[in-house]
Amino acid sequence: MPVIRVENLTFRYNGTEVINEIGFTVERGVYLAVVGPNGSGKSTLVKNILGILKPEKGRVELFGRRLEDFSSWEKIGYLPQRLSGLNIHFPGTVAEIVQMGLPKKDPALLSDTLDMMAIGHLGRRLIGDLSYGEQQRVMLARALIRRPELLIFDEPTTALDPETRDVFYALTQKLNRQEGTTVALVTHDSGVVGQYAQHLLYLDKKVIFSGTFRDFCASADMTGFFGATSQHIICHQHDSTGSGR
Structure with missing residues (x-):
């Protein structure tokens, strides 16, 4: 049973x-990169999958249930573009913000999640005092604390420097490979994400x-579409890490 069917x-x-006549599936345990040029409909697709926008036509299923009937949202963690849901002036600590993802406090789970994101030492810091990369880890921890089966990211690395971006991608790869979490990541980093993802939706x-x-x-068709140089850049990054399945 696919985790996502469109x-x-x-x-x-x-x-x-x-977006026009989009169709694809995401199987359990896959790391999918969704790439394309600006204005290609990537973020719109995510919002349709999550029910934030309503399509003109078509069908979305999550974990085998039609979107209209789906209610198990605890199975899904979502990190939106540019941390638009984060108020950096909110007078809350990292620990308090991460625990907002839980129905009730669980100190052990909180500690494990902060450590997983390498932010255990930031637990008592105010969110507004952190760097953008640290804030992003906090929001990822909040999305992860319920241990979702599916993580959806919408352009999460847009404002990150290359080093912080690579750290973020490595974290998502670890979650996918070690925790078995299904990952769907929207990104413009088509020349980089091949190091981490197994599947591509362009x-x-x-x-x-x-x-x-x-x-x-x-694919010879993709060589014709992208040109040999662009295709080589994407494929070289992927092949050099041996991340294909």
């Missing part, structure tokens, strides 16, 4: 088509490619 999804904004308002990185790299 069928014939179309969405328009003020009459302008943003969008440009419609699905250009959906499959494994191995299949992408072997």
Whole structure:
């Protein structure tokens, strides 16, 4: 049973088509990178999957249930673009903010989660006193504390420097490989994410490619679409880490 199934999804904004007839599946335990140029519909797709936006037509299933009937949201952790849900002026500590993801306090689970994100030493710090990269780890910890089966990220590395970005990607890879968490990550880092993800969904308002990185790299059609140089950059990053499955 796929964790995510999308069928014939179309969405328009003020009459302008943003995504058209999108269809793909995400199996349990997969690390999927969703890439594409600016304006290709990546963030719109995520918002349709999560029910934030309503499609003109099409169908979304989460864990085998239609989106309209899905209620097990504790199975999903979501980190939005640019931490738009974070108020850095909120007078809360890191520990308090992370625990907001729980129905009741659980000190042991809190400690484990902070340590997993390497922010245990920040537990008593105010969120507004942290760097952007540290704030991002806090929000990721909040998304993780319920131990979701699926993590969805929308352009999480946009404002990060390369070193912090690589640390973030390594954390998501660890969650995928060691914890078995399914990851769907929207990113513009098509030349980098191949080091970490196993599957690729390339969008440009419609699905250009959906499959494994191995299949992408072997596809003559994708060579024709991207050009040999761009395809090589993506595939070289992937092949050099041996992360294909």
